[in-house]
Amino acid sequence: MNAPDPVAANPMPHVMSTYARLPLALSHGQGCRVWDTRGRRYLDALAGIAVSTLGHNHPRLVPALQDQIARIIHCSNYYEVPLQEQLAARLCELSGLESVFFCSTGLEANEAAIKLARKFGHQKGIQRPEIIVCEKAFHGRSIATLSATANPKIQEGFGPLVEGFVRVPLNDVAAAESVARSNPNVVAVFLETIQGEGGINPARIETLQGLRALCDRQDWLLMLDEVQCGIGRTGKWFAHQWAGIVPDVMPLAKGLGSGVPIGAVAAGPRAARLFQPGNHGTTFGGNPLAMRAGVQTLAIMTEDRLLENAAARGAQLRSAFEAAFGGLPGVKDIRGGGLMIGIELDRPCGALLQRAADAGLLLSVTADSVIRLLPPLILDAAEADEIVTALVPLVKAFLAEPRP
Ligand SMILES: *Cc1c(COP(=O)(O)O)cnc(C)c1O
Numbered sequence: 001m002n003a004p005d006p007v008a009a010n011p012m013p014h015v016m017s018t019y020a021r022l023p024l025a026l027s028h029g030q031g032c033r034v035w036d037t038r039g040r041r042y043l044d045a046l047a048g049i050a051v052s053t054l055g056h057n058h059p060r061l062v063p064a065l066q067d068q069i070a071r072i073i074h075c076s077n078y079y080e081v082p083l084q085e086q087l088a089a090r091l092c093e094l095s096g097l098e099s100v101f102f103c104s105t106g107l108e109a110n111e112a113a114i115k116l117a118r119k120f121g122h123q124k125g126i127q128r129p130e131i132i133v134c135e136k137a138f139h140g141r142s143i144a145t146l147s148a149t150a151n152p153k154i155q156e157g158f159g160p161l162v163e164g165f166v167r168v169p170l171n172d173v174a175a176a177e178s179v180a181r182s183n184p185n186v187v188a189v190f191l192e193t194i195q196g197e198g199g200i201n202p203a204r205i206e207t208l209q210g211l212r213a214l215c216d217r218q219d220w221l222l223m224l225d226e227v228q229c230g231i232g233r234t235g236k237w238f239a240h241q242w243a244g245i246v247p248d249v250m251p252l253a254k255g256l257g258s259g260v261p262i263g264a265v266a267a268g269p270r271a272a273r274l275f276q277p278g279n280h281g282t283t284f285g286g287n288p289l290a291m292r293a294g295v296q297t298l299a300i301m302t303e304d305r306l307l308e309n310a311a312a313r314g315a316q317l318r319s320a321f322e323a324a325f326g327g328l329p330g331v332k333d334i335r336g337g338g339l340m341i342g343i344e345l346d347r348p349c350g351a352l353l354q355r356a357a358d359a360g361l362l363l364s365v366t367a368d369s370v371i372r373l374l375p376p377l378i379l380d381a382a383e384a385d386e387i388v389t390a391l392v393p394l395v396k397a398f399l400a401e402p403r404p
Pocket residue numbers: 104105106107108110138139140141192196197225226227228229253254
């Protein structure tokens with residue numbers, strides 16, 4: 001036998017190995033389907049982690065982007081960018097918030113939120129502002145956002161962490177109230193409306209309402225990270241709208257550009273005017289290509305009633321999974337909202353990634369034991385059925401195996 005070919009063993013030797021990747025490369029897509037370079041076809045129930053809102057090669061997104069690329073891709077924030085105002089006005093209309101800062105990723109949106117909270121505190125005369133964050137939270141991988149994140153695997157090896165975060169359990173308003181009594185430096189509560197990486201853990205409606213009331217009483221900012229759960233995914237524009245509340249600060253990213261990198265942080269009256277020229281900035285954020293992608297994504301979502309579709313397809317998947325898995329030992333819970341669904345097993349299930357791909361289905365596993373589905377919001381009823389038909393036997397066979 002010859003020595004193993006190092007390139008075959010690692011087809012990406014020059015790329016830093018930050019991901020455990022499946023051995024497949026996608027070459028193109030159409031709607032909710034993608035094809036790999038070997039010509040195999042998959043149903044995309046991951047959408048690039050809640051990014052490809054409109055699926056792939058959307059007939060009204062692609063021409064708009066082509067048109068924009070031919071006009072102007074990038075210009076500096078030294079100039080006015082009318083598309084920024086257009087997208088910001090639409091996001092404000094949909095959210096009830098007042099102003100928006102644009103960046104290029106989710107962690108940048110969260111960095112901006114953290115900076116807003118600190119500036120808010122300093123304006124109130126609090127020299128060392130602190131922010132309440134949640135257990136199992138994920139807010140990104142920059143030094144500040146990984147400090148706000150709760151996963152020790154993400155923090156390990158990167159200390160010292162940024163200070164100024166106080167952690168409470170998710171859905172424990174009493175714990176946040178007790179911090180309010182003991183810590184005069186708190187200026188904000190920061191959480192994902194539905195935790196994504198932490199295992200699809202929704203903040204309950206009463207939690208969101210309770211935190212809204214607490215923040216009002218304390219004059220704190222309620223900051224809801226909707227990077228993953230926002231932009232129509234749960235069947236409302238923003239997941240917190242199910243609770244009938246409005247946050248003070250809302251970071252967005254993933255699905256907003258339907259694949260073009262984009263981030264945004266939207267702010268209400270208490271935070272909309274905290275940043276002044278010189279306080280914050282970005283080279284790429286708000287560039288005309290990303291803005292056009294955002295404007296067009298939201299327009300198509302509205303025209304094609306994709307919120308209603310997300311709710312309907314989500315309900316279809318939920319009831320099919322409940323019927324298939326209800327009472328099955330090994331399936332602990334089915335959670336989420338709309339097309340953000342987590343199926344928690346009683347054991348680590350990363351092995352399902354490859355098996356699902358072999359069966360023509362792309363999905364994700366998060367928090368070790370939670371199967372995560374985040375399909376494009378254009379998913380149709382037949383495609384939803386296909387997800388169920390592919391996934392249910394895989395899970396049943398997996399659970400029937402002796403544990404390793
Ligand atoms: C993905 C994610 C982020 C980080 O976004 P990046 O674009 O990867 O920086 C932050 N918060 C939540 C809730 C996310 O799901």
